[in-house]
Amino acid sequence: MSGRFGIYGGQYIPETLMNTVIELEKAYNHFKNDPDFNAELSSLLNEYAGRPSRLYYAKRMTEALNGAKIYLKREDLNHTGAHKINNVLGQALLAKRMGKTRLIAETGAGQHGVATATAAALMGMSCVVFMGEEDMKRQALNVYRMRLLGAEVVSVSTGTGTLKDAVSKAFAEWTSRIIDTHYCLGSVMGPHPFPTIVRDFQAVISREIRAQVLEREGRLPDAVIACVGGGSNAIGSFWHFINDSCVRLIGCEAAGRGVNTFETAATISTGRVGIFHGMKSYFCQDKFGQIAPVYSISAGLDYPGIGPEHSYLHDTGRAEYVPVTDEEAVNAFEFLSRTEGIIPAIESAHAVSHAMTLAPKMTRDKIIVVTISGRGDKDCASVARYRGENIDE
Amino acid sequence: MSKIRAAFAKGKAFIPFITCGDPDIDTTKRVIHEAVRNGADIIELGIPFSDPTAEGVVIQSANYRALRNGVTTDKIFDMVRELRVDIDIPFVFMTYANVVFSYGAEKFMSACKEISADGIILPDVPFEEKGEFLPVCKSYGVDLISMVAPTSEERVAMIAREAEGFLYVVSSLGVTGVRERITTDLAGIIESVRKNSDVPCAIGFGISTPEQAREMSRIADGVIVGSAVMKIIARYGTDSAGYVGEYVKTMKDALR
Numbered sequence: 001m002s003g004r005f006g007i008y009g010g011q012y013i014p015e016t017l018m019n020t021v022i023e024l025e026k027a028y029n030h031f032k033n034d035p036d037f038n039a040e041l042s043s044l045l046n047e048y049a050g051r052p053s054r055l056y057y058a059k060r061m062t063e064a065l066n067g068a069k070i071y072l073k074r075e076d077l078n079h080t081g082a083h084k085i086n087n088v089l090g091q092a093l094l095a096k097r098m099g100k101t102r103l104i105a106e107t108g109a110g111q112h113g114v115a116t117a118t119a120a121a122l123m124g125m126s127c128v129v130f131m132g133e134e135d136m137k138r139q140a141l142n143v144y145r146m147r148l149l150g151a152e153v154v155s156v157s158t159g160t161g162t163l164k165d166a167v168s169k170a171f172a173e174w175t176s177r178i179i180d181t182h183y184c185l186g187s188v189m190g191p192h193p194f195p196t197i198v199r200d201f202q203a204v205i206s207r208e209i210r211a212q213v214l215e216r217e218g219r220l221p222d223a224v225i226a227c228v229g230g231g232s233n234a235i236g237s238f239w240h241f242i243n244d245s246c247v248r249l250i251g252c253e254a255a256g257r258g259v260n261t262f263e264t265a266a267t268i269s270t271g272r273v274g275i276f277h278g279m280k281s282y283f284c285q286d287k288f289g290q291i292a293p294v295y296s297i298s299a300g301l302d303y304p305g306i307g308p309e310h311s312y313l314h315d316t317g318r319a320e321y322v323p324v325t326d327e328e329a330v331n332a333f334e335f336l337s338r339t340e341g342i343i344p345a346i347e348s349a350h351a352v353s354h355a356m357t358l359a360p361k362m363t364r365d366k367i368i369v370v371t372i373s374g375r376g377d378k379d380c381a382s383v384a385r386y387r388g389e390n391i392d393e
Numbered sequence: 394m395s396k397i398r399a400a401f402a403k404g405k406a407f408i409p410f411i412t413c414g415d416p417d418i419d420t421t422k423r424v425i426h427e428a429v430r431n432g433a434d435i436i437e438l439g440i441p442f443s444d445p446t447a448e449g450v451v452i453q454s455a456n457y458r459a460l461r462n463g464v465t466t467d468k469i470f471d472m473v474r475e476l477r478v479d480i481d482i483p484f485v486f487m488t489y490a491n492v493v494f495s496y497g498a499e500k501f502m503s504a505c506k507e508i509s510a511d512g513i514i515l516p517d518v519p520f521e522e523k524g525e526f527l528p529v530c531k532s533y534g535v536d537l538i539s540m541v542a543p544t545s546e547e548r549v550a551m552i553a554r555e556a557e558g559f560l561y562v563v564s565s566l567g568v569t570g571v572r573e574r575i576t577t578d579l580a581g582i583i584e585s586v587r588k589n590s591d592v593p594c595a596i597g598f599g600i601s602t603p604e605q606a607r608e609m610s611r612i613a614d615g616v617i618v619g620s621a622v623m624k625i626i627a628r629y630g631t632d633s634a635g636y637v638g639e640y641v642k643t644m645k646d647a648l649r
Contacts, residue, residue: 010525012490012517014447015552016542016566158453159444168446175447178544178565275490275517275525276444289468289495290443 003192008308011191013278016175024182025193027098032200037097049079050121051086051204055212055369060339068222068362070355072145073209073371075233076344083205083233084115084373088184090201092119095182102126102181105345106170108135108137108163108229109300109347110142111374112186117151119184127151130169132162135299141378144186160293163229163303167277187230195245195307202236209369210240217367223358226371227350228321229265229301231310233373236317250358251310252350255298255323265294267306268314268321274305281308297326297386300347300374312342324350330386332356333376345374346383396433396511396557397483397536401593405648406434406559406615407606408595409622409641410487412455413438414464418472420631427638429480432645437514437617440469440488447489447516449570451620454627466496473508477599485512485538485558491526498526502533512536512558520552541586542566543577553590560586562613564598570620572599580612610648618644 002025003009011021031037044050054074062070075083091105103120105127107113113129120127129146133155136143146153159165167190174183177285188195188202206224213221224241226234228251241247256264264270267282274283276291284292284304296302313319329346332353337343344352348371362368376383384391402408409428425436441456441464448456468615473484482527486505493501493515505513513535518526523537528597530537541549543566553560554563564575583594596609597617606616626633 011519012522013519014516014542014563015519015540015548016544016563018519018521018548019544019546158450159457164444168444171446172568178566272495275494277446278517283491285491285495287495289491289493290460291491294518306646 003196005309008279008281008311009156009192009195010280011278011279012275014175020178020341021191021193028094028193028197031094037093040384041090041093044093045086045204049085049089049106050077052208053077055216058340061336062337065356065359067359067364067387068366068368069361069364071213071221071367071369072342073205073237073369075205076348076375080110080111080115080118081377082115082345083202083236084112084186085118086204086236087186087198087232088112088115088119091182091184092123092125095184096123099291100180100182103184104130104170104173104181105184105186106130106163106166107186108166108302109298109345110135110146110378111141111300111345113151113153114142114149115144116184117146117149120151121149128173129153130156130166130173132166133157134161134162135163138299138382139378149245163299164291166250170238187232187287188235188309189230189277189279189305195279195309198232199235199239199309202232203239204235205236205371206238206240209237213283213359213367213369220244221367221369222246222362223250223368225250225252225351225355225368227252227301227347227373228306228310229254229303229347231307233371235307235309237371242318249313249318250354251319251321252324252354253321254298254301254350255325256295256297256326261321263295265296265302265304266323267304267323269323272305276305281307281311282306297329297382298346298350300345301350301385322354326386328353330383333379333383343376344372345376346379348373349376395536395558398593400434400483401559401614403434405433405610406595407641407645407648408435408437408615408617410437410439410617410619411432411476412441412452412459412623413469413472414441414459414462415455415623415626416458416630418460418464418468422472422476422509422634423634424626424637425476425480426457426543427634428641429482429643431638433482433641434615435483435485437485437487437619438469438473440466440486440491440492442489445489447568449568449620451623451627455623466492470504470508470539473510477509483511485514485593487514490515490517497637498529502529502535505535507603508534510535514538514561516540539581545582549582549585553586553592556590559593559595559615561617562594562596564596564600569598572600575599575605579609584614600604603643606644607647616648
């Protein structure tokens, strides 16, 4: 079946959108093999977004943990400060080739919204970003950035006022305005073909890691660690290692205040299989299938589902998914800042935290790659708040 | 002939939509009784979902209110069982894929059969995904209602050929909600349905006035009205039954 990862994925969307996603799939299948399209995308990724991103040997972190050698994949150094730009440049270029003039997007932490607003500005397209009202409070700086870039930011107050509701609102908007509009989905989720398109555009991360680590170490890493909300930077970090069974692939979910509390967003640890937002996958839900209100300090991981390919990698055992709490993530946020002078996004800090747990249990000849999916400037105010300090942004 | 199709044989059908449990199950029961007494031909019963992505703000709010007040799928099944004592017209459930999937499709459809619920509408299950639920619907005699939309174009024929019960013709782009004007070429869509199937066509999304209903009934076999009904319930709460009854009568009269 098309667009399936085992039993997961699919196209659970209203009939109104079916021809649109079919048209998108056709366009993608055409342009992904088009030399002009790929040349233009490569040029944008290199000249505009600053790729390839660095694979940095974190010497002081390695020494402090006294175990496996740690490399950081620096997606935080991309233009706009996160991995989101990789996917957005691809989709914006695709939308433009399809004759669309308007991009809409959902955003949680604001990084995908900023990336979409950036691509829209660059390509002369109009842009509307949907953002939960809770998230607009948590990520005020990114709201300002999006508006500065010319995007309209729409506050979503329905439901829990977070990422899930922003996704619902963006789909509803797409259902009412299709002709000139492309929904630039920010993660490896939603109906087919999005999980595949977004994965392909993010796979550049593992393509580079692989080449960089081979060049530096002459061998593959023992583990690749990335944070997972919908899971786009994780699938991008995993993709070119999936057939190398010697490389452990580890996704770090946001456990919020803990997987035994109701204030968590750890989908694999606490959810079960369901159908929502266009896909069959794991979701946090109650026994009647009502989607659970989820919580994490990280607005970007505060989502009750996970991309369908991750559900498949979990079921087959090819990737492992571990929960990381707010407290652990904040500790890692501070640790990396002090040890390496790198302030990671609070999302990425979930991955750093697990590396801090894992590295000391491994010998010094082992290699871990941690993807730093974004930079942490946007999170300083909320981490300060978490530590009981109020700072003015 | 299924009970749903038989309901269209008596003339143009009026199908009110009611979100179950808004504001509470007792009110929903009284509203349904009044709707039936005033001429509703089929009742579309919404099982609330936490994230009703195909709904506009009116039905969204009805979903939230009902869930806040503690309604569950099981309580709705119990309600329908009680209503079946003296109501015979077809009931069609409307909910989202996850509500059925999570309950267990087999268990859900078996309950539908037991309480004589005749059909189900799942707006997030298009033609390509209906295999998820269709076999189990068939084995319990529940009609899985298909939808066509203004954007369906060449898909209309394929969908119509396999449609059961009735075909839900979505009048407009976007989500549910009252609209002043409907600009889609519905006659064209229904014409291509007729070429491929004799399934009755009911138009929904955006209809609220008797004039709109009458206009739609010239080309279709029935009309579905949701947001206008739920607006009455939002306004009058537990006292809604009589007001919904009056509204149903006006709408049904417009279709006679």
